Amino acid sequence: MAGTVLYKKGPHWTRYSGITNGPDNGYRKFIRAAHHLTKYQISESNLMQLVRAIAWARHHHLLATTRTLPKPVDSERQLASMLKLDDARLEKALEDCDAATRAAIAEAENALPDIKWMTTDSEIDTLTIQTPAFENVRDAIHLALSNTKKQKNQRGRKAKPYQLDLSRACLKVWQEHCEPKTAKRLDFCREAFDAAGMPLGDKSLEALLSEAKRGRIK
Template sequence: MAGVVLYRRGLHHSREPGNAEISGKDSQRLITALQHLVGGRISYRDILNLQTAVAFAAIAHQTHIAHAPSPSDVRRQLQAMAKLKDAELSVALNRCDTRTFEIFNRSLNLANVDWIPDDCAGEMPGPQSRRWAVNHALVGLKAKQKRGRKQQQYQLELALVCISLWRSHKDRSLTKFARTVFDAAGMRHFEQKRLEQILTRAMKLSH
């Protein structure tokens, strides 16, 4: 498919604030799983940190499945951005979906950024850096993609929280604990193999 230039429709839904609630049943399951993991009493801070992490992951997951643009949409938007004037490019970057903006930011991190003053942020990347990042992101999209399902950042971050709590209790099952946590964050449909792949990737990042 040709893809859609989503930023022309205004601010993309994925850039708007989200909200998520953990049900009482899921909250109790989290507490029970955490008690089983540590083998006894748990601190209020650990409970709060875990519930907060689950809530943020749930928001990110809802946004991802409801508003994720197709690869063609991302490519089409970047192609359109590459042709915009500086002021128009700033507007497009502010309006585009989170996936396109994340790809742009990854490229921007590789740039030799020319910072310029900004009334709101103090300073911001200059036009040349933004344009370079857009073009670099396009080149990256054209490169051969790796096989397999890519783990999303919010999934890895939630897995890292699980690993952090598990590290001092390695005699317990990390996978079983993570299963309860990911279920509470709305990812019950994840197959066991997929969950294990996320944990394996997160474990490598945690070293």
């Protein structure tokens, strides 16, 4: 199989290059718009969650447009390799693989009908964190591998994982505070994408939101 197993070379730069700071004016504009469009119903925690999602999407968008990223064939090779690993080596591979491969696995996890969670202790603080059980991780890797193979044969615009992640974050917050299907929902999402440096036309944004809704919004 062609491609490179990047995680064997240590942590990939796309995972550990840091979050790119966005323009302060863009974030302030989004915060003002979010308050206005939700009629000041949005909570502070949800607002900060969205700002972090915007920063993350902006970071990956800048990476995708300024540096040479791994090719889909590299993701395919890595996903196939991961299926042969035991739990400990799989956990390390998930930490070290490139961002696109990790995002493809996360995207597949969103599409799984049911997930078992396991609790682990955080190395940073005293909190415990929940992560999908390894059996579900392998199910997600199988699905991500299948999706990656299918995408090689698709034509036209392909939604990027970080765009879908931002779309889901927007939809989740909007549904908590507003009616799901209102005209202002598109305006709300557009403000987030503009703040992330990814302006999209109405049709492209609607298509992206529709694709995001097909996965599970957590």
